[in-house]
Amino acid sequence: MKKELRLMKGNEAVAEAAIRAGVDGYFGYPITPQTEVIEYLMEAKPYETTGMVVLQAESEIAAINMVYGAAGCGKKVMTSSSSPGISLKQEGISYIAGAELPCLVVNVVRGGPGLGTIQPAQSDYFQATKGGGHGDYHLIVLAPASVQEMADFVELSFELAFKYRNPVMMLSDGAIGQMMEKVYLGPQKERSNSVPEWATTGKPASRERNIITSLDLDPNRQEVFNQKLQAKYDEIKKNEVRYEEFQCDDADYLLVAYGTSARVCQKSVQIGRDRGIKVGLLRPITLFPFPTKRINELANHVKGILSVEMSAGQMVEDVLLSVNGKVPVYHFGRMGGIVTTPEEVVDTLKSKLIGG
């Protein structure tokens, strides 16, 4: 079927894509720079068309717990927020991971710590990829680099969430959430009627009762459960790594960047090549699982790697682990809501890795 072309903000694209993907429910709370998600949904009134529930909760904490309840019924449900709000959701996210519930959490990242700023940043990488709340768990983390990907990753997120019974985070940032681009939208899909066998929908005589919980006080059983979770994450690492390469074939130097920084680094590659530096870009699309293997392979062919992220250097730790000492690895990034310029990246590449 022909896709519809629209000019939209990333935040609006997430909302429209959620309606079209047949998402069952959205629970949110306003926070800049992601508020357009719930504003768009309230304007679109999908509860009158697809039957999608949209509710403004009293807090981010309440919103994520509404997601827990609805996801426990086997429904496709999501929430969105920005960094300070995502911190509030971490309790609920840990419980969702512990109860193995599928859902989508969108983080339109802004600068921190604390209230920080409302400008774009990528300083929530650790929180997103290493768990975020208490306990040994991981989210599947997708990093969109365009408005189109913010739309496309909604459906992908639910596919992965239900495949692995695991929460998915779409780690966007204030730039991609706020900027307008053309976006191709898929056709309206019907909401699904299928009920997963584990869902709480009322216990019929034909089955045992279903219990959604993350509690087991017996340490032996709790360890076995944790081993099961880790085995699931190993499966995810094996099957779901996604990345994109840009002029890596003949590259002497490699940039690694995701989201807005990857957009900036595409330009840096051009500028570098114009100046006679053979530079390529690897853009992780999944941040968990991380493209460890591919970066390790590329480290055999390049002289050095620059990890670019709008942070003090978070993803660079995963790049370092991937490279495992084969070549020098540096971090470059602006902080506090400032977007790196392509020239700054090339200048840093020259000064840190090439010299002169």
Place this chain on the structure above:
Amino acid sequence: MAVVTGIKEIIKPENLVYAKTKLMTENILSYCPGCGHGTAHRILAELIDEEGLQSETIGVSPVGCSVFLYNFIDIDWQEAAHGRAPAVATGIKRLLPDKFVFTYQGDGDLAAIGTAETIHACNRGEKILIIFVNNGIYGMTGGQMAPTTLPGMKSSTSPFGRDVKIMGNPLKMADIVATLPGAYYVTRQSVHKPANVAKTKRALRKAINYQKLNKGTCLVEIVSNCPSGWKMTPVESNKWMEENMFPFYPLGDLKTPEE
């Protein structure tokens, strides 16, 4: 007469005067002797059965003494984080509007850490039943001061009695909820005497029937005892509850539908 060697031998139809209600599971209750939770659970299980709601019900259990409630009643359950049960129930009910959804929460869960979730769920008029067991203390963690602990009452974090000048005043959550437009039926009961058990069961049945009709939020508070936390025998604790808790938390309806 035959020698009785075990309890199994005397469980015969002709001897049965009282039995475990159908929806209670075989799991052994985790409560201290004399605690009111067991009675409250039983009434709830009886009502879900009598109202034919087993396949229509999703319960939300709290964090606190009744954290394992999902082990005791044979229905679908979700275990919520501390205080978040009304938000979890909101998520369930909004997506499954034809089901009967209830929470069962203690006073620490509902009146301290979950105050916002409770008030906002009730204020939105979520079509859920909230069962609120108020024993004035944190039982599971070993008897700390609760938002409902009476002035002067001793606990492990108010060892010389609750000094309201330093520790603040007890909160009457059911009274607050009763002022909210979304609350449909709010009542305060107890389960310490047979007559009160019967009254509480009638109140819960009423609330469940309002839920069947998808009226607004119903909150049934059960003022209860905590012999272990209060450091009393069960009999002493019930007497103390009548003399001290009931004057502060008077039993009776706080809000009834205008019909």
